[in-house]
Amino acid sequence: AQTVTQSQPEMSVQEAETVTLSCTYDTSESNYYLFWYKQPPSRQMILVIRQEAYKQQNATENRFSVNFQKAAKSFSLKISDSQLGDTAMYFCAFYGTYKYIFGTGTRLKVLA
Amino acid sequence: DAEITQSPRHKITETGRQVTLACHQTWNHNNMFWYRQDLGHGLRLIHYSYGVQDTNKGEVSDGYSVSRSNTEDLPLTLESAASSQTSVYFCASSESKGGRTEAFFGQGTRLTVV
Numbered sequence: 686a687q688t689v690t691q692s693q694p695e696m697s698v699q700e701a702e703t704v705t706l707s708c709t710y711d712t713s714e715s716n717y718y719l720f721w722y723k724q725p726p727s728r729q730m731i732l733v734i735r736q737e738a739y740k741q742q743n744a745t746e747n748r749f750s751v752n753f754q755k756a757a758k759s760f761s762l763k764i765s766d767s768q769l770g771d772t773a774m775y776f777c778a779f780y781g782t783y784k785y786i787f788g789t790g791t792r793l794k795v796l797a
Numbered sequence: 798d799a800e801i802t803q804s805p806r807h808k809i810t811e812t813g814r815q816v817t818l819a820c821h822q823t824w825n826h827n828n829m830f831w832y833r834q835d836l837g838h839g840l841r842l843i844h845y846s847y848g849v850q851d852t853n854k855g856e857v858s859d860g861y862s863v864s865r866s867n868t869e870d871l872p873l874t875l876e877s878a879a880s881s882q883t884s885v886y887f888c889a890s891s892e893s894k895g896g897r898t899e900a901f902f903g904q905g906t907r908l909t910v911v
C-alpha cells in the first residue's frame with residue numbers, strides 16, 4: 686500500500702524568506718503523480734503544484750517549486766519570497782491507481 | 798464554471814441518527830471520493846467511486862456507505878452516527894483520462910455528533 690509521510694507538523698518562516706516542506710512516500714508503482722495542496726483557514730483545498738513521476742524536470746509554479754527525487758521517493762516543496770497569504774496547512778498527496786493518498790500535513794505560518 | 802459542491806456546510810446531529818452528506822459535481826468526472834480530515838491524521842479515504850454503480854471502500858469505511866446512481870452525485874451516509882465520526886468531510890472528484898489528474902475538492906462539511 687502507498688504511504689505518504691510529512692515529518693514536519695508545524696513550520697514558520699519570516700516574510701520574504703524561503704522555506705522547504707518535506708514529503709516522502711512509498712510505492713511500488715512506476716507511474717504516478719505527486720501533488721502539493723494548500724488549505725488556508727477557509728478550509729478550501731487548493732492545488733499548488735503537480736509533478737508527473739515520469740518527468741525528471743522539477744515542476745515550478747511562480748514562487749513554488751519542488752525537488753523531486755524519484756529514487757529516494759522524496760518530494761519537497763520550496764516556497765520562495767514567502768508571503769503572509771502563504772500561511773496555511775500544506776498537504777502532500779500521491780496519486781497512483783486512481784486513488785489519492787495524503788500526508789498528515791504541515792502547518793506553515795508566515796511571520797511579518 | 799464547473800464546480801463541486803457539498804451540503805450542508807455545517808451539521809450537528811445526535812448519536813445514533815442516520816445522516817447523509819451530499820456531494821454534487823458538474824465537472825462530469827468519473828472518479829469521486831470522500832475523505833475525512835482530523836487533526837494529526839490528514840485526509841483519510843472513506844469511500845470512492847470510479848463511475849455509476851461502482852463503489853469501493855477506503856481505509857476508514859466502517860460506519861459509512863455511499864451509492865452512485867449518476868455521474869454527478871456521491872452522497873455519503875452515516876448509518877448510525879457516533880461521536881468518533883465528528884470530523885470535517887471532504888468530497889473530491891477527478892478525471893481518470895487525459896492530462897488533468899488533480900482532484901477537485903468541495904468546500905467541506907463540518908459534522909458534529911453529540
